[in-house]
Structure formats: structure tokens, C-alpha cells
Amino acid sequence: MADTYDLTVIIPTFNEEENIAAIIGAVNEIFLRSSIHGEVLIVDDSSKDRTIEIVQEIAGQNDNVRLIVRREDHGLSQSVVEGFGAARSEILQVIDADFSHPPELIPRFYEAIRHGxxxxxxxxxxxxxxIEQWPLKRRVISLGATVFGRILFPEVTDPVSGFFAVRREVVFGAPLAPRGYKILMEVLGRGRWHSFVEIPFVFKDREEGTSKLRPDTMVDYLRQCAGIARFSISRRAGPVWEEWTKIVRFGLVGLSGILVNMGLLYALTEVAGLYYLISAAIAIELSIVNNFVWNDIWTFGAVDNLRFERKVQRFGSFQAVSMGGLVINMAILYLLADVAGVYYLVANLAGILIAFAWNYGINRHYTWVRA
Known part of the structure; x- marks a missing residue:
């Protein structure tokens, strides 16, 4: 009968002969120091160097070290998913072989999962x-991928991280469609999870070997994001669906604010006889109040409605963000129409869209950060 473990550390490899013995030794040392009954599972993509041979030698001397050699459908994400299925524990940790992920943090991940x-x-x-020792090009690519990923998972600061741990039930039977390098995105988008924690770490570029980053990596990533979005929409469930529901509601509330603004501007100017700029100021403020109330109740479903001070704090934040959005809208309109010569209605539409992204993003992350 196969032994079962507290933790499985999955290490995907391809041509890692310079690092593999050292990373296995480091992980086993962490197991020993932390009293974790763990296994090391190497999932290799048919390496052309001595990686497979080295792991076989180590596995022959250590019962908790196993090797899977994949002969087809190569890829880091595919390797990790195969590791999920072969692991002999209920907690699964993914880590790179090149020491870009510090193995000494493994116990923190393990305890985070154990505690819920x-x-x-x-x-x-x-x-x-x-991030240390990374060239500017890779920093820009990584940051761009992270920003794009946060559109799908706004509460996760690093949704494209390759250093994570997961409870087995999250991925067991989940319809994962792994491609490319961003396996965590698949887990977040298609796995069965409710809670997460983040653990800060300093990413260090590989000391030995060469990077596996290819020019088509970004294309794979964009396809992956599109697939996750389609999956969530078709299922009408999961964190991505919930987030897009909030975005649509936020947009509808914004449209209601436009109606309130226009209606009040007309009524106060034409009926009440106020100077139109005074009417406009009142209409803008009351449309902001309208938007706040509906977003607080409907879009984000704030649960502390009886706590007046929290509601006042949120309104103050929403007011400031809305004023910022107004400034952004006007600035974009001026720059595109007066400076770039774009037709003013098109320029205004661009300003509205950018201001909408500003308003939603800042309010989502600060005004209603845990809603």
C-alpha cells in the first residue's frame, strides 16, 4: 500500500540538471526541520539533459521522492495538473526547480491550508x-499579465504566481484546461474554492540554467484568460462570474446616475429657475448620492448597513473617486479632442470608458474592498 503524506511538493522540470538535486535536498531539509511528513514529486517533460537520471538516483535513496516522466502534451501547466492527480496527500504545493521560489516558505503555505x-x-x-535580478522586459511582461489577471481576480494581488499551495478538493475533478505557464489562473478560474490567503515572497531570477519563457507565452495566456471567462459565463458561477456581475451592476447604476443627473438639471433649471451651473452642481452631487446608495446595497451588497460610520467612510471614498473620475473624463476629452484632433463625441466616449475603469477599479479595491 502506498504511503500517504501530509504535503506533496510538486516540482515541474525540463532540463534542470543544474538545480534539481539542490532543490530536492532543500525541500527535504524543510520537511525535516518543520516535522512535515512530505513527499517530493518531480514531474518532468522529457528532459534532454541529466535531470531524469539525477532524480532517479535520488529517488532510489529516498522513499519520499518520486518521478513522473511525461512523453507527450508537454507544458508546465500540464505537468502540474498531472502532479495534482498523482499526489499522495491532501495538501499540494507547487514550486519551481530553480530556487526562484524560496523553499523555506513552504511551512507557511502548509499551515495556511491547514488553518482553513x-x-x-x-x-x-x-x-x-x-522581484530581484529581473530585466526590465520581463518585469513589464509580468506586470502586464498580473494587471490583466486582476481584471478576473481583483482581490488577488498576484494571480499569475507560480508559487502556491492548494487543498486537493479544490482541483480534484475540476475541469482544468492547462496551457502555458499560468496554472494558478486555471485553479482560480475553474477550481472549487472559497477562501485564499497571500504570502509575500521575494522572487529571484534563476541562478542556474536558462529561462523557459517563449514568445508565444503571452498568446497562450490571453487564450487562457478568454477560456476562463467563457467557462464562468457558461456556468454562471465562480469568482469570475461574480466579479463580472459586479461590473455590469456598477455600469447599470452609472446609467441610472446619468438619468438622475439629466433629470435634475432640467427640473432645477427649467422648473425651479436656478442658474444652470448651480443646477449642474446639485445634479452631479445627487447623482453621486444615487450611485453610492445603489452600489452599496445592490452592486457590492455591503453587509454592515447598520454601521453608520462605515457607510459615511465609504461615501467619502466614493465621492473622492467620483470626482477623480470626472477630472479624468474631462482630461481625456480635452487631450483627444483639442490636442489629438479626435472627433469630440468619440473623445468623450473614450473619456467615459477610462473614467468608468478608474471608478470601478478604485472603488472595488478601496471603497468596497471586502464586499
Whole structure:
């Protein structure tokens, strides 16, 4: 009967002969120091160097080290998913072979899952996280991918991290469609999870070997994002669906605010006889109040409606963000219409869209950060 473990550390490899013995030794040392009964599962994509041979030698001397050699459908994400299925524990940790992910943090991930989190994510972009020794091009690509990923998962600061742990039930039987390098995106988009924690870490570029980043990596990533979005829409469930529901509601509330604004501007000017700029100021403010109330109740479903001070704080934040959006709208309109010569209605539409993205993004992350 196969032994069962507290934790499985899955290490996907391809041509990692310079690093593989050291990373296995480091992980086993962490197991020993932390009293974790763990296994090391190497999932290799038919390496052309001595990686397979080295792992076989180590596995022959260590019962907790196993090797899977994949002969077809190569790819990091595919390797990790195969590791999910072969693991002999209920907690699964994914880590790179090149020491870009610090193995000494493994016990923190393990404890986070043990204490109730479904997913524990290593973040380079939260306080305490960083990236060292990375060229500007890779920083820009990574940041761009992260920003795009946060459209789908706005509460996760590093949704494209390759350093994470997950409870087996999150991925067991989940319709994962792994491609490329961003396997965490698949887990977040298609896995069965409710809670996550993030653990800051400093990413260090590989010391030995060469990077596996290819020119088509971004294309695979964009296809993956589109697939996750389609999956969520078809299922009408999951965190991506919930987020897009909030975006649509936020947009509808914004449209209601336009109607309130226009209606009040007309009534106060034509009926009440106020100077149109005074009417406009009142109409803008009351449309902001309208938008706040509906977003608070309907879009984000704030649960502390009886706490007046929290509602006042949210309104103050919403007011400031709305004023910022107004400034952005006007600035874009001026720059495109007066400076770039774009037709003013098209320029105004661009300003509205950019201001909408500003309003939603800032309010989502600060005004209603945990709604």
C-alpha cells in the first residue's frame, strides 16, 4: 500500500540538471526541520539533459521522492495538473526547480491550508514581496499579465504566481484546461474554492540554467484568460462570474446616475429657475448620492448597513473617486479632442470608458474592498 503524506511538493522540470538535486535536498531539509511528513514529486517533460537520471538516483535513496516522466502534451501547466492527480496527500504545493521560489516558505503555505484556506498564494506584489535580478522586459511582461489577471481576480494581488499551495478538493475533478505557464489562473478560474490567503515572497531570477519563457507565452495566456471567462459565463458561477456581475451592476447604476443627473438639471433649471451651473452642481452631487446608495446595497451588497460610520467612510471614498473620475473624463476629452484632433463625441466616449475603469477599479479595491 502506498504511503500517504501530509504535503506533496510538486516540482515541474525540463532540463534542470543544474538545480534539481539542490532543490530536492532543500525541500527535504524543510520537511525535516518543520516535522512535515512530505513527499517530493518531480514531474518532468522529457528532459534532454541529466535531470531524469539525477532524480532517479535520488529517488532510489529516498522513499519520499518520486518521478513522473511525461512523453507527450508537454507544458508546465500540464505537468502540474498531472502532479495534482498523482499526489499522495491532501495538501499540494507547487514550486519551481530553480530556487526562484524560496523553499523555506513552504511551512507557511502548509499551515495556511491547514488553518482553513483553500488556496495559499505566494505574492510578489503585496507588501513584503518583490522581484530581484529581473530585466526590465520581463518585469513589464509580468506586470502586464498580473494587471490583466486582476481584471478576473481583483482581490488577488498576484494571480499569475507560480508559487502556491492548494487543498486537493479544490482541483480534484475540476475541469482544468492547462496551457502555458499560468496554472494558478486555471485553479482560480475553474477550481472549487472559497477562501485564499497571500504570502509575500521575494522572487529571484534563476541562478542556474536558462529561462523557459517563449514568445508565444503571452498568446497562450490571453487564450487562457478568454477560456476562463467563457467557462464562468457558461456556468454562471465562480469568482469570475461574480466579479463580472459586479461590473455590469456598477455600469447599470452609472446609467441610472446619468438619468438622475439629466433629470435634475432640467427640473432645477427649467422648473425651479436656478442658474444652470448651480443646477449642474446639485445634479452631479445627487447623482453621486444615487450611485453610492445603489452600489452599496445592490452592486457590492455591503453587509454592515447598520454601521453608520462605515457607510459615511465609504461615501467619502466614493465621492473622492467620483470626482477623480470626472477630472479624468474631462482630461481625456480635452487631450483627444483639442490636442489629438479626435472627433469630440468619440473623445468623450473614450473619456467615459477610462473614467468608468478608474471608478470601478478604485472603488472595488478601496471603497468596497471586502464586499
Amino acid at each position: 484556506a483553500d488556496i495559499a498564494i505566494g505574492s510578489r506584489y503585496m507588501k513584503g514581496g518583490d
